[in-house]
Amino acid sequence: MVIPYLIGDEEAIKKHLSEITIKNASYIIVHAETDTEAAFKGIQLAKEGQVEFIMKGDLQTGTLLKEVVNHETGIRKQKVLSHLALIEVPAYPKLIGVTDGGMVLTPDIEQKKAIIKNASEVMQALGYQKAKFAVLSAAEVVQPKLPASVDAAELTKEFSHAPDMIVEGPISLDIALSPEAAGEKRYQGKIQGDTDVLVAPDIVSGNALSKSMTLLAGGKMAGIIVGAEVPIILTSRSSSAAEKRNSLLLALKVSQGANKKGVSE
Structure with a gap:
């Protein structure tokens, strides 16, 4: 069973979820004000061992990869x-x-x-x-x-x-x-x-x-x-x-x- 962390604007995520039907879905929403913050929080979840992999959503690839390769906080x-x-x-x-x-x-x-x-x-x-x-x-x-x-x-x-x-x-x-x-x-x-x-x-x-x-x-x-x-x-x-x-x-x-x-x- 996969339990996804959905990272981004919480209200926007909830709106999208309300538009689709998924029975017995389990997920965790992590609020982020900006794409950069969303990428950073995703990387930190990986560093802490909370997630097993990362999937890019609706943000620029460069924004995510910049956080991945950050010398101090990246993975x-x-x-x-x-x-x-x-x-x-x-x-x-x-x-x-x-x-x-x-x-x-x-x-x-x-x-x-x-x-x-x-x-x-x-x-x-x-x-x-x-x-x-x-x-x-x-x-x-x-x-x-x-x-x-x-x-x-x-x-x-x-x-x-x-x-x-x-x-x-x-x-x-x-x-x-x-x-x-x-x-x-x-x-x-x-x-x-x-x-x-x-x-x-x-x-x-x-x-x-x-x-x-x-x-x-x-x-x-x-x-x-x-x-x-x-x-x-x-x-x-x-x-x-x-x-x-x-x-x-x-x-x-x-x-x-x-x-x-x-x-x-």
Whole structure:
């Protein structure tokens, strides 16, 4: 059972609640005069362990993130905040992750390392023992004039001895997702069309990749921001009710999985 904290103008919240019918609903209203105050109070609830995740409502994304990364009162845990989408696509036999299509514009090599680490923490919280990360490029060879391929090779080397993930690249999308393509191209890597997470070279390709899966391939998506003390949901204005619900469920599952992992350690 989820009991939400609804943070904002109390009268406005009550008015909205009166316009919808929810049987046996449980919720807590926290009054805030401004969007900045609402964001601050939400972050403080997370710091105090009162909430397991945060979902952006009717306020600017920048207003919320400014409070998240505040050096004195924020909840940023890692150097980089990144977005991870998990998508169920009919043509693929399991969930496929895409990162980062929502936060870091053009990540450098250090930011890409952080993005992979963030996503790995999520996959572990979901129960993956050794998730496979495909670092995407146009082909499987390093091309000095193609920075994405150079970065992919360095990331493969960086995580080559990681016990909780397999990171491989440069790798093309077809080999990452199709065993047949991997066989036809005689690809010798550990990933043979069975990737768990696609690592995009920049936000444009990551965003386009995840949205094409939902718009053209019938995919169902959930997405969260990771790298903070709790998962953060920042769905776009065009997100469907189903995507928002899926993101809520993902955030809850990740939070609960992370808590269990912390207790066991």
